[in-house]
Amino acid sequence: MGNEYKLPIDLIDEDFFKRFKAECLDTPHLDRDALEKISEMFGVGKEETGRIACDEMHTHNYSCRSFTDFRTAVVYRLVREVRVLRNTLSIIENLAKSK
Numbered sequence: 001m002g003n004e005y006k007l008p009i010d011l012i013d014e015d016f017f018k019r020f021k022a023e024c025l026d027t028p029h030l031d032r033d034a035l036e037k038i039s040e041m042f043g044v045g046k047e048e049t050g051r052i053a054c055d056e057m058h059t060h061n062y063s064c065r066s067f068t069d070f071r072t073a074v075v076y077r078l079v080r081e082v083r084v085l086r087n088t089l090s091i092i093e094n095l096a097k098s099k
Helices: 014-025 032-041 070-098
Strands: 050-052 065-067
Touching (some): 050 070
16 A cells, blocks of 8 residues: 555654744643644544544544544544643633632
């Protein structure tokens, strides 16, 4: 299979990675843009890297997905957890401000 999908992270050179690391990873906080760029580098959301493997009519979660690369699965799960934690923190901050 010569047409196997390659993750963008596998196609970058050392100079690009240094810039990517400085821009996205060496910051005090992972903002929304950084999470999007990290997701893109690991093919999160691409049909070549995963699909929903569930026929049930419900909000699909991590266990409903099938991935072709374990790294994409790990990054997907970590990015989702960061987003959940960020939303939880936002709710707590809003509640604290309203009191």
